[in-house]
Amino acid sequence: MKLRTLKTIAAAFVAVGIGMGTASADALDTIKERGKLIVGVKADYIPYGFLDTSGAIIGIEPDLAKDVADKLGVDVEYVPVVSSNRMQFLEQGKIDLMIATMTDKPDRRKVVNIVDPNYYSSGTNVLALKKLGLKSWDDLNGKPVCGIQGAFYNKATSQKYGAKIVAFKGTAEAYAALKGGNCAAFVYDDSAIVAKTKDDAWSEYEMPLPTIDDAPWGLAVQLGEDAFATLMSEMIVDWHKTGRILELETKYGVANTPFAQAMHEEYK
Amino acid sequence: MIGGFLTTLKLSAVCLFFSVIIGVVGAWLQGSSFKWTRRFVNGYIQLFRNTPPLVQLYFFYFAIGTLLPTVENDWGGESPLLGNFAWAAISLSFFAGAFNVEIFRSGIEAVPKSTVEAAEALGFTKLQIYKDITLPLAFRVALPALNNNLVNLVKTTTLAYAIAVPDLLYESNQIWSDNVNVTEMMIFLLIAYFVLVGVLVAGMNRWERSLKIPGYG
Numbered sequence: 001m002k003l004r005t006l007k008t009i010a011a012a013f014v015a016v017g018i019g020m021g022t023a024s025a026d027a028l029d030t031i032k033e034r035g036k037l038i039v040g041v042k043a044d045y046i047p048y049g050f051l052d053t054s055g056a057i058i059g060i061e062p063d064l065a066k067d068v069a070d071k072l073g074v075d076v077e078y079v080p081v082v083s084s085n086r087m088q089f090l091e092q093g094k095i096d097l098m099i100a101t102m103t104d105k106p107d108r109r110k111v112v113n114i115v116d117p118n119y120y121s122s123g124t125n126v127l128a129l130k131k132l133g134l135k136s137w138d139d140l141n142g143k144p145v146c147g148i149q150g151a152f153y154n155k156a157t158s159q160k161y162g163a164k165i166v167a168f169k170g171t172a173e174a175y176a177a178l179k180g181g182n183c184a185a186f187v188y189d190d191s192a193i194v195a196k197t198k199d200d201a202w203s204e205y206e207m208p209l210p211t212i213d214d215a216p217w218g219l220a221v222q223l224g225e226d227a228f229a230t231l232m233s234e235m236i237v238d239w240h241k242t243g244r245i246l247e248l249e250t251k252y253g254v255a256n257t258p259f260a261q262a263m264h265e266e267y268k
Numbered sequence: 269m270i271g272g273f274l275t276t277l278k279l280s281a282v283c284l285f286f287s288v289i290i291g292v293v294g295a296w297l298q299g300s301s302f303k304w305t306r307r308f309v310n311g312y313i314q315l316f317r318n319t320p321p322l323v324q325l326y327f328f329y330f331a332i333g334t335l336l337p338t339v340e341n342d343w344g345g346e347s348p349l350l351g352n353f354a355w356a357a358i359s360l361s362f363f364a365g366a367f368n369v370e371i372f373r374s375g376i377e378a379v380p381k382s383t384v385e386a387a388e389a390l391g392f393t394k395l396q397i398y399k400d401i402t403l404p405l406a407f408r409v410a411l412p413a414l415n416n417n418l419v420n421l422v423k424t425t426t427l428a429y430a431i432a433v434p435d436l437l438y439e440s441n442q443i444w445s446d447n448v449n450v451t452e453m454m455i456f457l458l459i460a461y462f463v464l465v466g467v468l469v470a471g472m473n474r475w476e477r478s479l480k481i482p483g484y485g
Contacts, residue, residue, distance in 0.1 A: 150445035166432040
């Protein structure tokens with residue numbers, strides 16, 4: 001059984017090798033010849049890539065992809081991908097570029113060319129009453145903290161910082177419990193929390209702590225496409241510089257994330 | 269994990285105790301000569317027997333819980349008077365209590381009318397008749413049905429995990445999410461509840477045998 005698995009993996013690597021060998025033509029030339037940039041994006045992840053009422057793919061990432069196509073002076077075509085096939089689509093040349101909410105990880109960099117700098121990021125933070133005056137994660141020690149059942153950061157929050165996790169099935173229950181005073185804070189994704197703090201009903205609440213477990217997102221091109229990667233790198237720097245990502249966040253109704261703001265400050 | 273098991277034990281014990289109390293008192297009030305007392309008890313039974321326990325839990329915790337006055341707590345915020353454990357105990361006790369009232373009523377109705385009349389003739393008061401004559405006899409008749417309901421109650425305590433009471437199921441869920449050992453935890457959970465309910469059933473059966481009166485019921 002084990003041997004067979006190993007063989008399958010080996011065969012997959014060989015196939016990948018052959019695939020890379022054939023994709024020798026410069027991707028930029030191919031795209032220009034074709035007159036179309038084919039981009040893999042998510043179609044089920046509001047607001048980063050989702051379907052509108054007419055069935056067209058829209059969102060922050062499709063808009064970024066459109067920017068790239070405009071820069072190259074070609075049309076854009078969106079291919080919906082999911083987390084389990086996005087890297088394979090790129091390897092096989094079904095898509096030229098992948099912008100699909102992918103977390104940047106070292107082992108993924110071996111398979112696809114993840115372009116620096118990172119264009120986006122999300123991490124863990126808490127939503128808490130302003131009057132509690134939380135300053136550091138250690139302030140949560142011994143306090144009840146609402147969470148979502150099964151979330152990976154529950155363990156860290158309780159073991160590292162000594163919080164008593166009160167975990168609910170969904171976010172609505174957790175928000176209700178926080179509002180009802182059943183917990184001192186709610187530990188969740190920072191991008192969602194930022195959006196909540198802008199909500200009038202939550203004006204007494206804040207996101208007081210530094211974001212932890214921050215995982216940057218990377219967009220990717222095929223391995224070996226260095227010219228395309230350089231171009232994409234310039235595009236990302238430009239997005240951060242001009243505040244394009246902040247602008248798109250606003251357009252799709254998410255509050256500006258700390259990462260996008262920090263990058264804008266850095267490249268401004 | 270052990271904490272989760274203890275929480276389940278504690279919640280079960282509290283709910284078993286209060287649901288039986290509610291059952292006994294409710295069945296007595298049901299036989300009251302005041303029309304409104306009877307109506308009130310019947311209304312309570314209808315309300316709690318005809319709604320799902322999970323809905324009741326959510327209702328108590330999220331609807332009633334937020335309406336109660338809040339108290340200053342040790343972390344500088346305002347928290348509701350009652351926490352999730354208290355609400356789970358209250359809600360599940362009322363839920364099982366509604367069934368227990370009807371179970372005790374079935375036992376009381378099985379007590380021969382002539383026995384009660386004899387007690388009345390001897391000058392017993394209403395409360396004395398209920399406490400010393402009707403209830404002890406009714407108890408023996410009602411015990412098998414009561415067993416059933418109490419077993420169900422222990423199993424229903426798992427619902428408290430919806431309002432984040434850290435019981436056995438809740439703790440197990442966090443463990444299998446962190447360690448991805450879903451299969452092992454499922455087996456463990458099944459066995460843990462089987463043993464827990466098994467102990468309760470064995471105890472109740474012993475009690476049933478010890479209460480047996482030769483020639484009655």
